[in-house]
Every structure is written in structure tokens, then in C-alpha cells.
Amino acid sequence: MSIGAEAVAAKGWLGAHKWLLARRASQLGILALFLLGPLAGVWIVKGNLTFSYTLDVLPLTDPYILLQSLLTRHMPEMKAFVGAAIVLAFYLLVGGRVFCSWACPVNMVTDAAAWLRERIGIKGGAHVSRETRYWILAMTLVLALATGTLAWELINPVSMFHRGVIFGIGAAWAVILAVFLFDLFVMKDGWCGHLCPVGAFYSLLGKVSLARTVAVRRAACNDCMDCFVVCPEPQVIRPALKGMDGAGPVILAANCTNCGRCIDVCSKDVFSFGTRFGNKEVNAPSQAHEIASAACK
Amino acid sequence: MMEADKPKKASAAAQARRQFLLDSARMACGVGLLGIGIGLYAKQAKALPPLALRPPGAGAEKDFLGACVRCGLCVRDCPYDILSLAKPEEPVATGTPYFVARQLPCEMCDDIPCVKACPTGALDHKLTDIDKARMGLAVLVDHENCLNYLGLRCDICHRVCPVIDKAITLEQQLNPRTGKHALFIPVVHSDACTGCGKCEKACPLPVAAIKVYPTELARGEPGKHYRLGWVEKEKAGGSLVAPDLEHRYNLPEGLRYESGRGFVPGNEASPAAPGTQPAAPKALQGGKL
Ligand code: SF4
Ligand code: SF4
Ligand code: SF4
Ligand code: SF4
Ligand code: SF4
Numbered sequence A: 001m002s003i004g005a006e007a008v009a010a011k012g013w014l015g016a017h018k019w020l021l022a023r024r025a026s027q028l029g030i031l032a033l034f035l036l037g038p039l040a041g042v043w044i045v046k047g048n049l050t051f052s053y054t055l056d057v058l059p060l061t062d063p064y065i066l067l068q069s070l071l072t073r074h075m076p077e078m079k080a081f082v083g084a085a086i087v088l089a090f091y092l093l094v095g096g097r098v099f100c101s102w103a104c105p106v107n108m109v110t111d112a113a114a115w116l117r118e119r120i121g122i123k124g125g126a127h128v129s130r131e132t133r134y135w136i137l138a139m140t141l142v143l144a145l146a147t148g149t150l151a152w153e154l155i156n157p158v159s160m161f162h163r164g165v166i167f168g169i170g171a172a173w174a175v176i177l178a179v180f181l182f183d184l185f186v187m188k189d190g191w192c193g194h195l196c197p198v199g200a201f202y203s204l205l206g207k208v209s210l211a212r213t214v215a216v217r218r219a220a221c222n223d224c225m226d227c228f229v230v231c232p233e234p235q236v237i238r239p240a241l242k243g244m245d246g247a248g249p250v251i252l253a254a255n256c257t258n259c260g261r262c263i264d265v266c267s268k269d270v271f272s273f274g275t276r277f278g279n280k281e282v283n284a285p286s287q288a289h290e291i292a293s294a295a296c297k
Numbered sequence B: 001m002m003e004a005d006k007p008k009k010a011s012a013a014a015q016a017r018r019q020f021l022l023d024s025a026r027m028a029c030g031v032g033l034l035g036i037g038i039g040l041y042a043k044q045a046k047a048l049p050p051l052a053l054r055p056p057g058a059g060a061e062k063d064f065l066g067a068c069v070r071c072g073l074c075v076r077d078c079p080y081d082i083l084s085l086a087k088p089e090e091p092v093a094t095g096t097p098y099f100v101a102r103q104l105p106c107e108m109c110d111d112i113p114c115v116k117a118c119p120t121g122a123l124d125h126k127l128t129d130i131d132k133a134r135m136g137l138a139v140l141v142d143h144e145n146c147l148n149y150l151g152l153r154c155d156i157c158h159r160v161c162p163v164i165d166k167a168i169t170l171e172q173q174l175n176p177r178t179g180k181h182a183l184f185i186p187v188v189h190s191d192a193c194t195g196c197g198k199c200e201k202a203c204p205l206p207v208a209a210i211k212v213y214p215t216e217l218a219r220g221e222p223g224k225h226y227r228l229g230w231v232e233k234e235k236a237g238g239s240l241v242a243p244d245l246e247h248r249y250n251l252p253e254g255l256r257y258e259s260g261r262g263f264v265p266g267n268e269a270s271p272a273a274p275g276t277q278p279a280a281p282k283a284l285q286g287g288k289l
Helices: A005-015 A018-040 A063-071 A078-094 A098-103 A106-119 A132-147 A157-167 A172-186 A190-195 A197-206 A226-230 A234-242 A261-265 A285-296 B002-045 B061-067 B073-077 B113-117 B156-160 B198-202 B229-236
Strands: A045-048 A051-054 A058-061 A211-214 A272-275 B097-100 B137-140 B168-174 B182-188 B210-213 B255-258 B262-265
Touching (some): A018 A261, A051 A078, A058 A078, A078 A197, A106 A172, A106 A190, A132 A190, A132 A197, A132 B002, B073 B113, B137 B182, B198 B210
């Protein structure tokens, strides 16, 4: 059976896609808010993802770019700090990489690549470690320190794409196309899952952030493995789902993006959103797992 | 059994460590190479091309490139829409705001909304008087085609200048071609020119003879050890070197020399004006030099 078909059968198409729809609404909604100004003259939000100003009261600053700017030894105005504090507080509540799956415009591009890759059955490709993104993150910070400029911003596809959509895309489309083709042909989840330092930065917040995806009903897992296939960071699932080394059901791994794909795709409703607290052994997973796998045989 | 296990475990651990070091080294090399590439590219992007000017309040280019987060709020709040964020293919650092004087010059708004909008201080909030902005410096690059140099009274750059008679003055000279007319030479003064670009925009030639360049391109720099004699003299309140001896001329009988007039009849030596008797040089008075 194809991926997710079981969930659609159990919950209906809408029930098996509700978080996907919510995410797309969020991503497109954010873009629409930004575009309302330049396209319709309705200035609710000005700026772009690096800094925006909403209704002339709410500043929002990308803390990652602010950090780089500080490393170039520039002391920004208070407004930039306030904006960064608000953004930090927000993602510490909802989950660090919620930025990735709910706000970042590149996510739609890489999701499309992943979907097409699955669709036309492209397998394999280059292998690099998922840790590479942290090296790249460190490299961008060293660059800011060494060059005294926001050097990474010269090529950062994330800000380039968002800025491009709002202020005129220019040749940035080629960069985005490159990311798409890279994910499609060269590496599954290549950009967002292995290389992007923006996502890596937000994942650091994810180490302590409050809202988490939880495998609450993990005893009900029937090992269909669909969640592993749809998850952009499948390595985060196993400990919580399988209770490896006595792990509780909360997905604590920093790179879970709280995208809800696993919730959507699971016909047994194993996953749901929760918090990092109450990470107790709710229902002896290993035993349940054995029963489940025995049932499969 | 236990004994046999131990070295195996130890060697496995050693191998894991080796693998880890190897992986790290590989990663450091790969990512390091990428970083060097970006760094070199960033170095190239540090120089602003001659035609691009930064909004008011932007500091030196290398500082600006660390301070500006490329949010575009300055672009949005400019009422004349002169600013744009550089696209990747443009020769200005990607995403940073700039304007091109010949297309749309800065209108030098009294309340400087672009600076107020900037959340990072990349446009310095200390700039509150737009006349103190230094976006660039006008340079009359092409004397040969400037209409005023040819003897006409174009004067347009002078008349459109928001800091007229301070940033651009018209300096009168004899027109050597006709020998009797005047030339009114536009001269830009860096202590007053804001680099707004209005002169360049208004120059009626198909290609402007006066252009506004980023200050770093437009200006020279005197040697660190150079001193201007007249400035030093004013600072010290008197001549710093021994004055020239009074000139003695070996003049024909019955003539004397007068500055500006040449030989004039008369016998008396050129009278020194009263009170201009040279004072002893500072150096001889034991004063500090
Ligand atoms: S990993 Fe990077 S590109 Fe991907 S969604 Fe996150 S921030 Fe965007
Ligand atoms: S574990 Fe679930 S919520 Fe987290 S990234 Fe994977 S699919 Fe998304
Ligand atoms: S001073 Fe006025 S015209 Fe000039 S860049 Fe700023 S907002 Fe625009
Ligand atoms: S408002 Fe400031 S930080 Fe934003 S683009 Fe303009 S100069 Fe850069
Ligand atoms: S750029 Fe030209 S118009 Fe503007 S202040 Fe300087 S001389 Fe005047």
C-alpha cells in the first residue's frame, strides 16, 4: 500500500492531511501578509524574514542574523534586540524548527522536491552527515567574525528567496531552483535536513523548546513505518516511538520540526502535539512493540 | 573470555575515535573550503560600484555590510521610492539598499524617514540634520564636456543643488579662448556636499559630466605627514620658520620693483608696510613647535 493510504482509509483524506493543510496555510499566509503591502498597498507587515515590523508596533528580528551582525562588531539599535527577543521567546515556546515547517518559504520548495522524488521513485544519491549543517552554521559565524560583514547573507537561499518574493526575485530564482534540483536528484532532504544553517540555528532552540511532538499512543504502533518515510528528520522518531534505552514518548530530538506529518500519516493516531514535560513511560513500549511485531508476523 | 574481550573493546573504541577524527577533519576541510570561497566572494562584494550610493546615514561600506540586515524597511519608508534592495545579479552586496543618482536622486527629506525606519542603526540614528548626510561626493568628472567649462551658462547642477553655494559654487575665471569672457566653473566642496545626486540627475548632457561617487572612490587622501603651512601658521599664531630676508634687488638706477606692478620709477627701496616687521620665528623663541 502506498504511503499514507492506510491513514486516509482510517481518518479520511482531510483527517490525514490536516497538519499539512495548516502548515501550507501558515506558510502562504505569512507570505501573503508580507505581499499585501507591495501588491495591494495594505501595509500590515513591512520588511522580510530578517526583520519585519508589523502594524508599526511589533518588531520581529531573525536572531540568527542578529548574532552574525553582532559578530561583525556592530551594535544594533534596541528595536532589533527587542524583535529578536520576541522571536526567540516564540520559538522557545512552539519549538525551534517550527520556523522551518511553518514559516520558511524554502520549505515548500524542498517539500515539493521530496514529494516529486518519492513520486518518480528516485533512490539513493550523495551521502553527507546530518551534522554538516552545524559545521556550516559555525562556518557562517566565523565568516561574520573574520570578514566583518554578513558574508553568508550574500548567498543564503532562505533570506534570498523570501526577500526576492517581496522585493523582486532577480536571479534568486536560480538559487532556489538549484536547491530544488539538489534535493530532487542529489540528496533526499538534502538542503533542509543536512546543510541549511538557518534550520541548524533554530534546532539549537529546539533543544529546550516547550512544544513537542509526542508518540503518546506508541503501544498502538503497528510498524507500518509510514512516519519514518514522511518525516524529514526520521532519526528523531525512533527513540520516542520505540522507547529505546527507556526513552519516554516525547520526541526530544532538537531537529523535529513539529510539522505534524507523522500525526497525519499514522492510521493508529500514535502521535500528537504535547509538551516536553510528562515524558514518562506511559505504556511499556518495548512489550507493546513486541506484541505488535509478533502480530505482524 | 574477559581478557580477550578487553583489547577488542579498546581497539573498537580506538577505531571509533579514529573514525570520528577522520569525519571531523573531512567536514572541517569541506566546509572550510566553502567558507573560504564565500569569504573571497564577500571580499569582492565589499567594494561599492561607482554608480551605487547608500541611503543617508550609512557608514563606511565595510561597516555597513556588517550592520545592515537587508530588511528593506528603509526602502519601504522612502516617500520618493528611490531605494531598492540589490538583487543577486546586481554588482552591489545582495539584499542591501542603494540608489542610482542618475535614475532617482535622494530628495533629502527633512525628517529622514529612511534613517528612522532602520532597525539596526546601519543607517545611523544620530543623523538628524540631512545636510550632514554624506551619501557620496559629487565630482565634475568631465571638464571637456561640461557646458560651463565650454563657456556657456548652463549652471544647472549649481541651481538644483539643495546646498547651493556651499556644496557647489561657481568660480569665475577668464575664458582663455575668447580672452574677454568669463567661465563659471562648478566647484564641489566636500565639506558641504551630501552626495544626494541631484546635480548628476539634472546635468543636461546625455551622459552627465558631473557624477556622484561613493566617497571612498571620490576622494583622495593626503600623506599622513603632510602639513599645510598656512594652516599650521594659523594654529601656531605665527610663522614657524625664519622669515625670508628682505629682498635686495640689483636694480637699474632710478627704478624700483613693486609687487604686482613690476619696475616703477623711483629710488626708495620698497617700503615695508608699517607693522609687518617680521617677528622672530617661533623656533627661536623657545616655543614648542
Ligand atoms: S532547514 Fe533551512 S531552508 Fe529548510 S525549512 Fe528550515 S530554515 Fe528553511
Ligand atoms: S517527528 Fe513528526 S513532527 Fe517531527 S519532524 Fe518528523 S514528521 Fe515532523
Ligand atoms: S532622505 Fe528621503 S529621499 Fe532620501 S533616501 Fe531618505 S527617505 Fe528617500
Ligand atoms: S532599514 Fe537598515 S537594516 Fe534594513 S535594509 Fe535599510 S539599511 Fe539595511
Ligand atoms: S550631490 Fe550635487 S546636488 Fe547634491 S549636495 Fe552634492 S553637489 Fe549638491
